[in-house]
Each structure stands twice: as structure tokens, then as C-alpha cells.
Amino acid sequence: MSAGKSSARAFLRSAGSVFLKDWRSELRTRYAVSALLMFVVTTISIILFSLGSEGASPDALSGMLWVVVFFAAMSGLSRTFVMEEERGTTLTLQLLAPPGAVFFGKLLFNIVLVSGVNAVTVLLYAAFINGFVIRTMSIFIVTVGLASLGFAAAATVIAAIIARANTKGTLYPVLSFPIVLPLLLSVINATRMASEGAFFTEAAGEFQLLISYIVVVVVASSMLFEFIWKD
Amino acid sequence: MTHPLQLVGEGLRKEYDRRPVFRDVSFSVSAGETLLVTGRNGSGKSTLVKIICGVLTPGGGTLSFRQDGGVPPGEQRDLVGLVSPYLQMFEEFSAVENLSIAMGIRGLTFDAKAADVLLERVAIFPRRHDAVRTYSSGMKQRVKYAFALIHTPPVLVLDEPMSNLDAEGIAIVRGVMEEQRGRGILVVATNDLSDIGSYDRRVDLNERR
Amino acid sequence: MMLKIVLGVLLTAVIVFGFGLPMSPRPQAWYELPVIPGLEQKARIIFFHVPTAWLSVVAFLTSMVYAIQYLRKRDLRYDIRSSAAAGLGFMFCILATLTGAVWAKFNWGSYWNWDPRETSIFVLLLIYGAYFSLRSAVETEEKRATLSSAYSIIAAVTVPFFIFIMPRIMTGLHPGAKGDPEGAGPVVEFKMSPNMRVIFFSSLIAFTLLFYWMFTLRVRTAEVEAHHQQRG
Numbered sequence: 001m002s003a004g005k006s007s008a009r010a011f012l013r014s015a016g017s018v019f020l021k022d023w024r025s026e027l028r029t030r031y032a033v034s035a036l037l038m039f040v041v042t043t044i045s046i047i048l049f050s051l052g053s054e055g056a057s058p059d060a061l062s063g064m065l066w067v068v069v070f071f072a073a074m075s076g077l078s079r080t081f082v083m084e085e086e087r088g089t090t091l092t093l094q095l096l097a098p099p100g101a102v103f104f105g106k107l108l109f110n111i112v113l114v115s116g117v118n119a120v121t122v123l124l125y126a127a128f129i130n131g132f133v134i135r136t137m138s139i140f141i142v143t144v145g146l147a148s149l150g151f152a153a154a155a156t157v158i159a160a161i162i163a164r165a166n167t168k169g170t171l172y173p174v175l176s177f178p179i180v181l182p183l184l185l186s187v188i189n190a191t192r193m194a195s196e197g198a199f200f201t202e203a204a205g206e207f208q209l210l211i212s213y214i215v216v217v218v219v220a221s222s223m224l225f226e227f228i229w230k231d
Numbered sequence: 232m233t234h235p236l237q238l239v240g241e242g243l244r245k246e247y248d249r250r251p252v253f254r255d256v257s258f259s260v261s262a263g264e265t266l267l268v269t270g271r272n273g274s275g276k277s278t279l280v281k282i283i284c285g286v287l288t289p290g291g292g293t294l295s296f297r298q299d300g301g302v303p304p305g306e307q308r309d310l311v312g313l314v315s316p317y318l319q320m321f322e323e324f325s326a327v328e329n330l331s332i333a334m335g336i337r338g339l340t341f342d343a344k345a346a347d348v349l350l351e352r353v354a355i356f357p358r359r360h361d362a363v364r365t366y367s368s369g370m371k372q373r374v375k376y377a378f379a380l381i382h383t384p385p386v387l388v389l390d391e392p393m394s395n396l397d398a399e400g401i402a403i404v405r406g407v408m409e410e411q412r413g414r415g416i417l418v419v420a421t422n423d424l425s426d427i428g429s430y431d432r433r434v435d436l437n438e439r440r
Numbered sequence: 441m442m443l444k445i446v447l448g449v450l451l452t453a454v455i456v457f458g459f460g461l462p463m464s465p466r467p468q469a470w471y472e473l474p475v476i477p478g479l480e481q482k483a484r485i486i487f488f489h490v491p492t493a494w495l496s497v498v499a500f501l502t503s504m505v506y507a508i509q510y511l512r513k514r515d516l517r518y519d520i521r522s523s524a525a526a527g528l529g530f531m532f533c534i535l536a537t538l539t540g541a542v543w544a545k546f547n548w549g550s551y552w553n554w555d556p557r558e559t560s561i562f563v564l565l566l567i568y569g570a571y572f573s574l575r576s577a578v579e580t581e582e583k584r585a586t587l588s589s590a591y592s593i594i595a596a597v598t599v600p601f602f603i604f605i606m607p608r609i610m611t612g613l614h615p616g617a618k619g620d621p622e623g624a625g626p627v628v629e630f631k632m633s634p635n636m637r638v639i640f641f642s643s644l645i646a647f648t649l650l651f652y653w654m655f656t657l658r659v660r661t662a663e664v665e666a667h668h669q670q671r672g
Binding site for chain 1: 511563566567569570573574577578579583586587589590591593594595597598601602604605
Binding site for chain 2: 516
């Protein structure tokens, strides 16, 4: 019975278990990770081939990095909810956990997933795309970190919405793009600054914006999630 | 149990696309009693089951759990266990893992020994470490019973309790039902009255459209 | 009835005066509009472009408010209003984008430049498009209402960020964008003579009334349809 279950601890246990379930499931099947990595490798290869010996301006290269990241996010971050719908386990989760726990558990999963994929993307991009130079590494690292959090936050709530609708695939980027656009513009700008060698403090304004975006999106999503999730 | 638990539904109604599935459904079940829900296919048995389990919001009316006062909605989740054809297990995991996941997500402590006893009871013990994906439909149904009982809920809800079960499975379920009658509330939704022995209350959804 | 008449008269007046009144370098009579250097005849578009842009934002906010009400009360009538407002907003947004592109062509040489205001209206267009794509993808009415309400709220929450980022990154072509820290006001900052102001604000009022009128019509039609559907 539920006697002896203090609510804050139980909530954290709940959310943590939701995360662990997704994590272990992913470790076993490796669907999301392998597909995502292949996606990133393929996209960067395409960019390499189309650039040829021409190269592109550092500004353009900064922008393109985030295009790759955006589409990688679109490939992978909806899986956590769509998979439950496909396997019919949405009802199971609804029975076991309060909506908030499901949301935070899956948000954490997406944060881990997108951080991992972004790290690989950035490394591959930096290694293979000539002309992509980062002069202020501190700005760039903070930018990638905040971008990962931001993408995960926005993508998770939109994933929840499309999973509950009937057509999954094509709708996801369509719904996500307007939401993610402020984030994209901000990180592209910050990356440009890092590329040009700006001082860390110059990017502070951009970071403030990113942090408030993340906070606002997470708070709004957690409030809306209950309505999206429950029938 | 200190005070006996009561499950009360008052004036429940549900619509889809503005068309009513059922309306004005009321019932009251107390600990030790069995509620039978009957109705044609499509009459809303599963819909009512979902409302009782708290995963579907009724269009009108209230569903409440009472035990020396009302039980707040946040605590109702762990009072109910469900077995149903449309409830899926996490099939990439084994039976034991499913039980452990269930308790973890509920925020409760997992007792491995109690889980083993339960799995023995539903005749899954020998295959308990195999992925549920590899089970036959009868085994999957039995695992659902373990999944529903692992947190010893005072209210057990069974939708089509005998589906996919052979004689051995049916016997197991009858045992489970008897035991539940002894310690709490049993709700059975079915059209096959031989599924259930006796019952104390009945909701017939055929009359409630 | 009164509303329709007033609206008809007002809109006609706006169109006639907006296009008809002559422009002269030193306006003397009440019916002469000043010539704004750099804009001249093209300034007339202010009377129509700005109100449509203004309305596409107002409609979005209206839709969001009704969306919040739906989620709180679960009454489908709120969803009818939310989507009615959004439909009108979509239409006005398309008009604003088109009139803006026409002005851009005549003023700055090309139809589209990714100036902050142009980009903002484009993003609003994308949000409207996404909203309706989502609605068409959900079958049950209740679920459709819930999901689209949730989406319009999350979209509304990110829009302010957009408004704050854009001017910091790009310099603006729009009058009033330069030196304007927010770049958000729909009302343009350059000087308008009193008679221009009369026409401008009348146009704003007229378009707002138009929106209100069309909104009530759409809501009434939708409610009748819903009533029929309920009857089976």
C-alpha cells in the first residue's frame, strides 16, 4: 500500500524510474542512438560533399552546424513518447505515475540523449568541416550545453503533443520549428561570437536569454503536460 | 485496514465527439464486495473501467474513493490494480523487471522475494527472466495479473479476466478473485457471466446510453 | 445590424480617404495629406498593412486566452472561439505578409529581406500553419481541442523571446526599427499629420471591428454546426 510514501521523495523516485526505464530500454535496443548517429554522420558527409573545395564563410558554417543539430533532434527526441504509443504502453505509464513524474523522467532522458548526440555532432563537425574555427572555446562549450537543454525542453513537450495526435512523423518538425526558432537564432549568434573570438562576457546577454528561454519552456511545458497526457 | 474502503461513482457520463457513450452511471461498492460491469461491445465497459482506474476523466459526475473521508486524487493511483486486454507490459523487459519497474515508477519499494512468490503464483516463475516479448498470449495475461497485484491494491479491476487463458490460467484467476474478495474490492467487466462467481453490485451499461 | 452599418460606412470612408486624398508638400486644407520624404504615395499602405499585422497579433492573443479557458473549464465552446480567432488571425497574417511584401518591393527593391518585423510575421504565419496542421491530425474533438490549446499556449510563450532577440541580431528596414530597443510596437514611429492620424486610427478601429464581426459570425456558424452534429 502507499503508507509511508512521502510525496517529494516518491515523486523523484517516480521520475527517476521513468528515466531509468527509457534508458535501459534504449541500452537494450539501441534504436534511437544508432539511428541518430547514422543521421549525423550522413548529414555531415552531405555537407562536406556539397561544399567541395569551395568552403563557406565561418558565419554560414556556424549556422549549418545548428541545422544538423536541429534535424538530428527532430529525428530522435520524439521517440520517447511515440514509442510508448506504438507499443501501447501509454496507458501503463498513466496507471503507474503522476503526469509530472512522466514529464520530468522523459525530459531527463531527452536531455541525456540530445547532449550525447550534440557532443558527437560538434566533434565530427569540428574535425571534418574545414573553415569551422572556434576561437573562444568557453563561449562555445556553454552554448552547446545550453542548446542541448533548450532543445530537449522544447522538443519534449512537442513530442508529447504529436504522440497523442494520429500522424506522428511529418508533424514534428512543423510544430517544433517556430518554438525552437528563438533558441536557434540565439545559439547561432553565440556560435558566431565564439568563432570570431569574442570575449566571454560579450556573450553573457545571449546566455541570459538562453537560460530564461529554458526556464520558461520547462515551466510552461510541465504545466501543460498534464492536459496533454491525460485523456 | 483501519476503515473499510468504498468506491463510489455518481452520475458518471462520457462523450466522444459530442455523442454519449453512457450517462447517469452510479454505483457504490464496499470492501469485501464485487462489482460486475456488463454491456454489449461498444457500450462503454472499457471506458468505465478506465474512469475507475483514474486514467480517463469523466465528462460529468464524480468517482471517489472513500476511507474515513475522501481519498485525494493523488493517492488513488496506488489503490487500483488493472488487468485488461489493452494494458500492455513493457515487453522488452522480463517479468521480474516489469514488476520492479512498476514499483519504481509508483515510487514504492520493490520486494524481490514477494515478487518471486507472486510470479510463482501466476505460474511464470520458470520464465521470469525472459523478455515478456517471448511469452505466449496466455503467459502475457498471467504476467498482467502479477503486474496488477505487486503493489497489493485494495481495488482490483479486471476487464475480460479470462481472455487468452487455458484451464490452468482460469483456475489461477479464480483464486486471485477469491483472495481479492476477502481483502478488498473486486470489479469485473465482462459479458461472460461464467467468468465471475457471485457478485454484489451490478452496472449494466446496455441501459445507460 | 447597427454594427454592420457602422462598419460598412467606416471601412468605406477609410478606403476612400486613404486612397483618395491628395498629397502635397505643404498641406494647407484639411483634406491634404503631407508628403513624407522617401515614402510619398507608398505611405498610403500604412492604413492597411499595419492594421492587418496588428490584428494577426491580436487574434493570436485572443486565441491563446480562449485556449487557456478551454483547458481550465473543458467547455468546447471555448475551443470553438479559440480556433475561430486563429482562423481569422491566419487570414490577416497572410494579408499582412502580402501587403508587406508589396511595400517592400516598392520601397526597398525586393519582396523579402529578413528584416526583424518581416521575420516575425513569417514566424507567426508558421505558428498558425502548425496550429491548423495539428488540428487536422487529431480525430476526436475533445483531444483536438486539448492538443491545439496546449500548442498555442506554448507557442505564445516563446514569441516574446523572438521579439527580444530579433532586433539585437539584425538591423531593421522598417521605419521605427532603428534605435527602438523593443521593435515590437505595431504603430510606426514617424510623424503623421493630424489628418493622417485620423485616417490611420479610423482604419485601425475599422479593422478591429471587422475582426470582431467576422469572429462572431464564425463562432455562431460553428456552434450551429456542432449542435447539428450532436443531434446525430
